[in-house]
Amino acid sequence: MKISHNWLQTYFDEKIPAPLKLAELITFHSFEIEGVEKVGNDSVIDVKVLPDRAHNCLCHKGIADEIAVMTKQALKSRAAKAVETDRETKPDIKIEDKVFCARYMGRCVEIDPIKASPPWLKNFLTALGQRSIAPMVDAANLVMFDIGQPMHVFDADKVKGAITVRAAKQGEKITLLDGQEISLTPDDFLIADDEGPLGVAGVKGGKRAEVTPSTKRLIIESAHFNPIAVRRTATRLDIRSEASKRFENEITPELAPLAMNNVSALIKEICPEARFGPIIDVYLVKAVQTVIDFDPAYADQRLGMKVPRDEAKDILTRLGIAILEKDDRWSLTIPFERLDLRIPEDIVEEIGRIYGYDHIKGVLPEKIADPLVLAMFYLMEHIRSILISAGFSEVSLYTLVPKGEIEIAKPLARDKAFARKNLTDGLLVCLEKNVQNADLLGLEEIKIFEIGHIFSREGESVMLGLGAAQVKKAKGVSSEKVISATVSLLGNELRTPISKHKITADGLHTVTELNLDEIVKEFKPGVSYGDFNFEPASNNRYAKISPFPFITRDIAILVPEATEVRVVWESVLKGIKKAGALELLVRHSFFDMFKKGNETSYAFRLVFQSMDRTLTDVEANKIMERINEEIEMEKWQVR
């Protein structure tokens, strides 16, 4: 909700705190602030009003009330001076469903057509990010942004017969103010006349009785509509208007008269020639004020701090709550607009937040017995530790995938339309992606695992997925062997037989999944998590991954038998330095050595990659040439 600092000031005689200071006060006592922006000579504070306070705080008055409570500054009354009733015309109002419409106030007004709203009104709307539409509409909107009551104005000459609040008929159509034609159902409610719909109640006005620059006679609406019904209609039609947003959060019907009074005064101000008929008020279901029986000691107990009794009383009084004291208990009469205050806990919050949570001194709850071990959690953590020691790294992949059995009603994208039915598909893709980067990772085999949930029509299971891939074919090793050895290892370490597990293999990659919901049935966890020696968590800063491809070069060097590998590597490094390519060397390894006569061969793998460009073969060749030069200078031989 955008709040104008200048407009807030009109609620007070005293100067209110400057915008940033005010924003800070609001942050610590009421709401999160999303931003403070200078607009002309005004500042606009964007206040994040959550649903609990949207009953009365989606407007300047609500925020002004909060400020008055925080700063103890006196509020000025917002009731404008009532306009004189100097016409007899009055609207005929019929409410067919009092559950939907508890109150409807209407008033006829004659005006001289005026072209534009006065600059101050336009500026106010602009500051809030709204546009000026027509003077009478602007007036109604101003009242909504000011005190929170959505209003509507109809062109009275286009209304035929009585204003009726009723359920729509199946398939009944209406063209909205924005020209959109929509079809309604009996769950939607209308403002209608003898000819049909005039507007979708609480959501959006209709085109037929739209107020235009030539409008001479108005009917003003100030009403209360059922929050659930308005929300359902707004949701179904996917129309979220400023009005529906307020109605769906529920507003007290007691607000309607103030809105009618203020909009009348505003119209009179904009258009001094305006003539007003009497206010017709159909009030079928009277609002009842909440009374809460409150023990002030309860606030101290729940907050865990002593708020001086007088202070607590003062806070509640400033909030407009009437206190009746009797035998150490308070009977609290809640203002109509505070529909969020219903139970003693709500009062605890009011006292706590206004007094200030910074007064609370934190204490630790008393120690209790050591916690019980949850077998599944113990199992998962145990498996993680075993697998890490066995050289597996843990991945966490996406639950939402293109195919599966459990379908999402409104997916973000077609390739995220199902909850995964296995871990295997994700792990296979993941293995292959990592195989591509094997040189960069310095790995000859990729070994990964994931612990995650899978979903089928039968339900949900917690699975362990294991994946292995050989980067290059080598004798005696295969990803199948790695996986079966790992499953045996797990069985031994967990002292739990692992019988069923499906293996998916495609030559290079092997993946298997173990059902932890099954394994946990046989598994005997330790008596405490103290058995685990969790390694301290990594504190490493993330190092950016280059998006550019890397180039791998192997080099084997034949040297006299006694030459140490370190000495050979230094020469290689010297060559790279001379090529000015030290920062391109992202990984190197010493991967082979053998003796031949009185000579030794050392083989190194060099991986080059740039953070800012694609390296070319030409560049890599140049680096290798420099290395060769170094090797030749040592009278060694590149094989």
Add this chain to the structure above:
Amino acid sequence: MVPMERGHLHPITQTIREIYAVFYELGFEVALGPELEYEYYNFDALNIPADHPSRDMQDTFWIKEGLKDAQGGVKNVSGTDFPGRNLGRRLLTTQTSAVQIRFMESHKPPFRVFVPGKVFRNEATDATHEAQFYQVEGLLVDRNVSLAQLIGTLEHALKKLFGEKSEMRFRPSYFPFVEPAIEGDLKWKDKWLEIVGAGLVHPHVLRAGGLDPKEWQGFAFAFGIDRLVMLKHAIPDIRLLYNGDLRFIDQF
């Protein structure tokens, strides 16, 4: 042969372990919940009724109709089946808080529970938003539970995790399942960052869990893990956490 090189735990796991170590010391036991959850546990029982604007605070992945559980029952964490009560539609859980009710239904207070879990929000993804992320939830139920205890617990945990000198502050907020509700900010490089949502368990929630609010009180809190992990390791894009790239994971 070269000794086998150790693998790397996902940074999310490392952080969850690190946080749990702190709460384990405080007597919190672990509970786990499903990811495919019922409307009842995720919303209604947490004081978030249908047709209430508070439902908009979390964009939900609803499961396509026609796949309702035939028995109308649900397998609980501990394996208990609850008899045919109307649990509503199914969804991907939006908050670990859903486990609160499940735990209360099957345990006698006093208790302290720690719930790590993956949760889902139907939001467009970008560098700081993912449709899936991790939370850890804490729930304590006892006879006399105060905001001072909640704040003390959170301050203790944050100091253990971010150092004795870390500064926190608390502001009023709104989560339907707690009353009062607060949010905690951590000072990080001279900026205040929202880090934990918390409050005293709402009496409606205790009642939904089968506990008498006249006898039992509680506090609850939840941290978003991804955010903490990103802060701690200076990770610029949340999506790096979920692409399975060992060039990323092996850094930690």
